[in-house]
Amino acid sequence: MSASEGSAEAAAAAAAAGAVHIIHVSDRQNIPLELNKVDYAIERKKSLHSRYYFGVIFLIMNLVAWFFRDYGQSIRPWIRYIKVCGNEGEDCFHSLGVLRVSLGCFIFFLVMFLSTVKTRKLCEGRNSWHSRWWELKAVLLLISMTLPFFIPSQFVQIYGEIARIGAGIFLLLQLVSVIHFIIWWNKYWTPDEEMKKRCSIGLFMSTLFYVVAICGIVYMYTTYASRSSCSLNIFFITWTAILLAVMLVISLNSKVNRGLLSSGIMASYIVFLCWCAIRSETASIRCETKNQENGNGGWITIVGFLIAIFAIVLAAFSTGIDSKCFQFSKTKIENEDDIPYNYGFFHMVFSLGAMYFAMLFISWDLNNSARKWSIDVGWISTWVKVINEWFAATIYIWMLISPVVRQNKVMDNDTNVQDTNHSHSVDA
DSSP states (O other): OOHHHHHHHHHHHHHHHHHHHHHHHHHHHHHHHHHHHHHHHHHHHHHHHHHHHHHHHHHHHHHHHHHHHHSGGGGHHHHTTOGGGOSSSGGGSHHHHHHHHHHHHHHHHHHHHHHHTTOOBTTSHHHHHHHSOHHHHHHHHHHHHHGGGGSOHHHHHHHHHHHHHHHHHHHHHHHHHHHHHHHHHHHHTOOBTTBHHHHHHHHHHHHHHHHHHHHHHHHHHHHHOOSTTOHHHHHHHHHHHHHHHHHHHHHHSTTTOOOSHHHHHHHHHHHHHHHHHHHTSOGGGSOOSSOTTSTTHHHHHHHHHHHHHHHHHHHHHHHHTOGGGGOSOOOOOOOTTBOSSOHHHHHHHHHHHHHHHHHHHTTTOTTOOOOTTOOSOSHHHHHHHHHHHHHHHHHHHHHHHHHHHHHHHHHHHHHHHHHHHHHHHHHO
């Protein structure tokens, strides 16, 4: 082989080596980008899954609180050595038992709130804390649940007073979330020339919601207000019917022009709140046409109790993941590495939800001694729900008329400016 051939082969080998090297460097540059995309997808999936785990924890805490209220005396031998529980352990059962479990749940989600409140990106360490480390969080939960059973009853009573405020804030957040859902639902079914099918379905659904609301009013009149002596129930139901009529009239006003779907959903919602309020009255003064405690009242009570617990968990879960309706700026651009929901807000809602379920189990009365399988029964519970109903209707009515009020103010300001300019020109 000649020298020229040898040099040619060496040059070719060098070129091939250079090509291999170039491809290798290029691949190394592309691999991290692809891995990042995969990592973001995995982290997002874990984050979405973790919210269900927290929901299960919250459900378990509800069941534990119910157990300490109704069956806590069965574990009396286990806690008789704890000083704060008293000689018979009474300060760890019934209402105080519920408040202690609620306080433990509140502490757990408060710690989670403080440790995740500033999380913005999936690559942050706080995202891993929120989505992983379940063994460590199990230890944190155990400590949080144990600590309140060593706190004196006086401090637990103070927590109960604070829990009333926290539960009220939770109801307010839940109401805003419900109204936000109603607005979204109404926009989704808004008539569109290119989607006549959606328009017809929206019209059908708005009619259906109003029919359900009216049937609910009739049912409550016949079941809970059949006698003139049931004056308070008659007042509650009549005022609810008036609110329905007001919302219908305002929605049909040509200046408002918001359609019937959103008002129909809201009508059904406030009728439901009115029914819940009347159902919270004690059975002896509820003015029912028939005694609901007879017959299948036992299993109906149990099923209703379980449904109420799942409703509490669902309310906390749905409100917790709906942080966008509480944002003042709706123009924020979401990036691929952004967290799918606000972790801090999520845990804050669950911490307030811990206060809320405590109030439901003790019927908003710190000295309440509720009967077994009951939840949110008593005059305080009734008035809390009635006020919540009126407040919900008031907010929704203001939401309907506020654009018209603001528009009138703008027109009045423009008119005043024009009059001022005209007077100045005349004077000149």
